[in-house]
Amino acid sequence: MARIQDIKEMNYRLDDVRESEAAIRAQVRQRYDERLIEIREEHLREVARLKRAAKKAQQKQGRRLSGRSVYRKCKGAARRVLGRGKARPPAMAVAAEPARTPKFSIIMPIYNNGPCILEAVAAVETQTLADVELVIWDDGSTDDVTLKILENISGPGIVKHRATNQGVIGARNAAVAASSGEFLVCLDPDDLIEPTYLEKALITFHRFPRIDLVIPTTRVLGHGDGEKMWVPGPFNERNLSYNNAAPVATAMRRRVWDGVGGLSEHMADGFEDWAFWRAAAAKGFRGVVLDEPLFRYTFSDNSGRDSDARRKKDELERRVKTMYPALEAGRPPKAEPQQSVSGFLRKQVFHIPTAQKRGLIIFVPWMLRGGGAENFLLAAIPALSEKFEVAVIATQRPPSGFETCAEDFLNVTPYVYDTRALVGKRDTAQLVHSVLRRFDRPIILNVGSPWAFRNMARLKQWPRGGSRIVDLHFNHIGHIGELLEVEAHVDLVLTAHKHLNALLSEYFEVEPPVETLYIAPPTLAPPTLRKDQESDDRGFSVGWLGRNSPEKRIDIVLRLASITPDVRFRLAGGGMDDLADDVSHLSNVEVVGWVEEAADFIAECDMLINTSDVEGISLSAMEALELGVPVLTRDVGGMSELVTDGENGLVYDCDQLGELASRLQDPVVVKQIIETASLNRLPERFSQAQMFETLFASLEREELEVK
16 A cells, blocks of 8 residues: 555656666667677778788789888989989078968959948858958949948958959959969858858868869848748759859869859859859869858849849850850769868867857757757747857757758857768767867757767866756657766756656656756747638647657547547648558548648647657647647646646547547537637746746856856
C-alpha cells in the first residue's frame, strides 16, 4: 500500500522512464555502430595510404637514382650558378616588404544614388572578415545629396575615386582596375550583403581550391509579389543558356575577371552580368552555390537601368547569344575536390565588428522548417539580441526529405553557421572554435546538438573565459543519455514542462539544477479568416498541423476519421506528398499540405488535434488556445499542463479512440469546450513575457552570482 502511495506521489510517469531508458540504450547502440564504421573507414584509408607509399617506393627504385647521385647533381647545379671556386656573393640588401593585398575588393560604382549608399557601405563595414577593401567609384554624380554623402564617407579600407560619367560598365571596369584584392565582389549601392557573406565565401574558396566563383542564394526585395528567394542553379552551360545563373554580387577570384577581360561595352543597355558569366563559363571557370541567402537584391519593376533592360529582353538576349554562341563543350565538370580548411581557420581571424554585448552561442542539430525547437528559437532570438550578441551553430546534416530554414534564422541574427554545409564534418570543430574566438566568455545554450554534447568539456574550458552552459530539453526521448555523460560540465538544465523536470531531477538525479521554462508561441498576427460555424455548410472540422513523420502519428487521425464520418478532418503541414493513397477511402479527410500562415489554418478549424508519441508542449496547440480553438491531445509530455480535459479541450488515449469519437459527436460536450476555450484562451504561464523573464534569468544567473 505504501508503495502504491509512493508511485502516486511521483511527479514523473513510469512510461516516460521506460521510454527514456530505451532511448538511452538505442543511443549507445547507435554510437557503437558509428564507431565501428569510423574504425573501418580509418582502416581503409590506412590501407590506401600504404598502397600509395609502396607504389611510390617502386617508382623510385625503378629510376635507379641513389641518394648520393642526387646530392652530386644538386651540388653541381649550385656550382654552375655560383661559379666554381669563387667566393660567395655578398648578401643582398633586404627588399622592402610589398604592400599588403586585401583578401576582398568590393567594387561599388555610384551615380546619384543618394542615402541608400550608407546602408551598402555599412553592410561592408560590418563584415566578419575585416581584410576588405571597398572601392567606391563616383561615376560623375551631380546630385548634391549624393556628393555630400560621398564626402563624409571615410574609414580604413575605403578607397574613393571620382571620374567623368562613363556608365556603369565603364565605371565598374575602372574600379576593378584600381582595386588590389585577391577576390572581387561587385555590389550596387542599392543592394546589401549579409555580415557573414565574405567570411563564408573565403572559407568556400579554401575548401574548393579549383572553384573560381562562389554564388550566393539571393533575396529579391521589392518584387511585386513580395520578397522572393532566388536559389541559383549550378554554374554550367545548361543554366546559362537561357537565363542568368548568378547574381551580380557573386564572389570571384581575380583571375576570372582578368580572364574574361571585364564587362563588355557591347552590353551597355543591360544584361552585362549574364554575358560576363557566359564568357567565364566558356573559359572553363567553375562556381559553387551557397545555399544561404547572403545577398539582398533590390528589384525595381518600373524604373532604373535593370527595369529598362527587362523591357529590351529579346534584343539583349540575342546580343548575349551572338557574342557567346556556345559555351564550353564536352562532359560536365566533375565534382570539385574538397580539402580541409582547419589550417586556414586557425590562422584566419574573423570578428564581430559591432560586438559590444556578451556572446550567446546557440547550438542546434539542424534548422528544420516548422520544427518546435526552431520555432521557439525564432521567437526568442529577437528578444535575446537586445542583451546578447547571438550566433547560431547547426552541427548535423539535416534528415532527408525535410525543408530547412536557415533564411528564417538569418532574419533574426546575422551570425548563422551551418557547419555541415559550410565546412563538412571533419572541420566542424575548427569552425566552432573560429566562432568562439570572436567572443569573450560566451554563454552556451545547447538545444539538442549531439556535437555540443560530445565536446562539452572543451566548450566549458574555453580559454577566453569559462563558459556558462545551459542545456534545454523538450522531451524525455531526445538527449537525456547524452546529458548524463556530460552533466558535470553543465551549469543549468531547462525543461519544457514539469513532468520532464521531475524525471531528470528525481529519477535520473542529474547533477546540475533543473528548472522549467514554459515555451510560449510566437506572437500571432490576426488571422485573415475565421470560420463561421453557423454559416459553414461543410460541417464540424478538426485540424491536424505538423510534420508527417512516424512519431507524429498521423495514422491516429485516419483511424479516428474512419469512425466519425460526420466530422471533417483537415491535414496541414510538411511531408504530405505520399498521403493521397492513405486517405483515398476517407471522404471526410482533406489533405491541405503546407500552409504559410498557421494561424489562418487553425482559425478555420473548430478544434485542433495533437497525436504525437513524443512531445514537449506543442506550439501549434498553444497557438490554437491563443486563438480560442480547443485542443484534443494525448497525455504526453507536458500537454496535460496545457489542456484540461473537458474544459479547453479533450485528453484522450489512442487505444480508446471510440470514447473520443463519442465525445466528439456529443453536441453538449463540444459546445462546452468551445465556449470555455474561446473565453479562457492561453494560460498566463505560457506567455512570451514569462518565457523571456525565465530565460534571461537562467542565462544571466552567473553574473548575479559573481556580484
